[in-house]
Every structure is written in structure tokens, then in C-alpha cells.
Amino acid sequence: MAYAVAPRRRRLLGFVCAAVAGAGLTVSLGACASPTFPFIPDHYTFSRAQVQTAVARKFPYRHTVSQLFDVALTNPVVGLEPDQDRVTVHVDAHVESPFLQQPVDGAFLLSSRLEYDDARHAVVLRSPSVEHVEVGGEARAYQQQIEAAGALAAAQWLDGYPIYTFKPDQLQFAGVNFEPGTITILTNGIRVQIVEK
Known part of the structure; x- marks a missing residue:
């Protein structure tokens, strides 16, 4: 670190x-x-690989939306978008539905901002959304519904998910308590400022 x-x-x-x-x-x-x-340093930096490892623990993921779409998400690939101040997760998607003659394979690009959760002493994903959906064949006619299903699944599944949890000794020194401040997304990692409480 x-x-x-x-x-x-x-x-x-x-x-x-x-x-x-x-x-x-x-x-x-x-x-x-x-x-x-x-x-206590004035900041901690953790790498994209550490975020990748944390997010990968949530996979594979399967969710049924309104008993209409069965969405399975696998193979997450984490990206960092400093210009947008967001973390992205590209996932493979497998969608089944009574509306489709056969299951459809595609991909979702999810995007999330970061926030510090004081109760859990963790940097968490917050307000994830679906940025892009890739599906082919007859599923294109239902792309809007599939995107909505993916967005609902992402919100229920990733919102508040911790990607880094601070140990107590990382936030205390000589009887003084510290806390994370500004979170900055870099091209190769995430920098968390440490400030006195």
C-alpha cells in the first residue's frame, strides 16, 4: 500500500x-x-487488482426480476474511470425469459461511484447503474427490459458493497482518531485521503 x-x-x-x-x-x-x-499516513492507495479481487467475490450472481427475466452475471472485469470519478464493472450476462425462444448471452457495463461507510469503516460502491447492454438476436427487441432488469439486479446486489475495509489500527495513532476523507479514482488505483476526526 x-x-x-x-x-x-x-x-x-x-x-x-x-x-x-x-x-x-x-x-x-x-x-x-x-x-x-x-x-497514520495522510492517504492510503489500493490498486485496481485489489478492487478486482473484492468485486470478484460477489460472482457468479443470479437474480430473477419480476418472474420475467432470469439474469446470471459472471466474469467481472473492473475498470477505473478517473474522468468520470467512477468504477466500472464489465460482466458477461446470461438472460432467460418466457419472452425469449432461447436463452441469450450478452454483457452489461455497470458503473458506480464510491463512498465511505463510517459504520463499517469501508469504502463501498454506491448507486450502481447499467451504462451499456450488449445483446443480440431476438433479445434486441427486449433490450430496454433487459437493461431495466440488469439495473435492478445491480442496485440490489452491488449497492453498498465494500471494496476495501480499514482495520482499526489504520485509523488511530497516539490516541487520535482519523477517518477517510476525499476518495480519488486514479488510472491504476484508488486514493483515500486520511484526515483527523
């Missing part, structure tokens, strides 16, 4: 080192700045 130390935290780190030195222990500033030292 990548992180950087804010100037205020550098000063705090210096005070800790000075206190340790004052107690008669020899320690260098480099040792205080070691990743093994339990300080």
Missing part, C-alpha cells in the same frame, strides 16, 4: 523520536519513519 506523510504528521513523528531519545534510547529518524512504526 502506498502512502505519504503529511507535514503535521512529520512533526508529530519528530516529537515521538525526540521523546524516545529523551528516554535514553538511541533511535534514528529513519527508524521512526519505518513502515513498521504505527503512524
